[in-house]
Amino acid sequence: MTLPRIPLAGVIGHPIAHSKSPQVHGHWLKTYGLPGHYIPMDVSSEDLEQVLRALPKMGFVGANVTIPHKERVLDLVDQVTDRATLIGAVNTLIFRDDGTAIGDNTDGYGFIENLRQGAPDWQPAAGPAVVLGAGGAARAIVASLLDAGVPEILISNRTRVRAEQLREDFGTRLTVVEWVQAGNILEDGATVVNTTSLGMAGKSELRVPLDGLNKNAVVTDLVYNPLKTNFLAEAETQGCTTVDGLGMLLHQAVPGFERWFGTRPEVDDATRQAALA
Known part of the structure; x- marks a missing residue:
């Protein structure tokens, strides 16, 4: 009997200790009772390509990308969405079962959703x-x-x-x-x-x-x-x-989390408190 792999995701940046993403995704995983882990990864520019190639083999289903790698990742993934191409940066990676890496950008989505929630x-x-x-x-x-x-x-x-x-x-x-x-x-x-x-x-x-x-x-x-x-x-x-x-940070995380862990999370007061904790 083969046990299912626990999905892994995380955020890649340099430095990364300041990132609130692990708190947010960790909160959602716990709230919805989902198997999975989301970890911060401090990756230098010299190691970026090697790390991206290794992650799918280690059970990662995706990752977020932050400063200073968002532009460079465009050239390192197998496919790039139209909106990531237009913006010229990637903040969300999806790894397919065959190891193919897709680069997307959800910053604009997060910005608009934050405006709509904060100013209905x-x-x-x-x-x-x-x-x-x-x-x-x-x-x-x-x-x-x-x-x-x-x-x-x-x-x-x-x-x-x-x-x-x-x-x-x-x-x-x-x-x-x-x-x-x-x-x-x-x-x-x-x-x-x-x-x-x-x-x-x-x-x-x-x-x-x-x-x-x-x-x-x-x-x-x-x-x-x-x-x-x-x-x-x-x-x-x-x-x-x-x-x-803050809401932009939270809303931009929604599409990635849904794709990686199979549940669309809600951005509510508890999510905000998790980010601020």
Whole structure:
């Protein structure tokens, strides 16, 4: 009699000790009474390819990928989904029984689901979105906002050339605005997103003047440490609906968990508490 293999998954990054993913997936495995384990894996760039080849042979059904490997993994997997190709990064791996590795990106999905849960009345078509930052995270946000039906995106980044690259990649629904002018476009934003690390614990504050925020706007920050950034606190005082960044981390984990362990988990208060524990 052959016993079934216990499915294994984990998160690959360097460093990785800070990751909340093991807490989240561990919570879901326990909540739903599922067999399986989810572990953090600190993998250097030099070892990345070798590790990816070995994981399916060790019983891994998939893995999450985080900084600094999300772009490089694109070239190391056997297949890449359209959305991962568009975003230019992989955050979720699925290993088939034959060892084939498929790379996907669920960051945009997680972002939109977090907005819908945190601001149920959010209407993507209500007006332009303002996106602050043009790094790796911004690509997933821009792609998902356009897909959701936002009519226009006003994007501003400290280094203008990166914002210009996004406009080149995503088209004329993007308008690039100088960083020094970022505060002046906030009144046009029905959705306002900070995709930069500014405001994160240990980082500089986001110094864009926020007095022009539209009080009807939905304002969200990808930073979740602290949970309520000064950016969100200021938006709240101006009457805006605010959505913190923790939910994006939780919702982006849902498709991978479902594929690996066979159950679609719910993102609820208990999930949030598990991530914050």
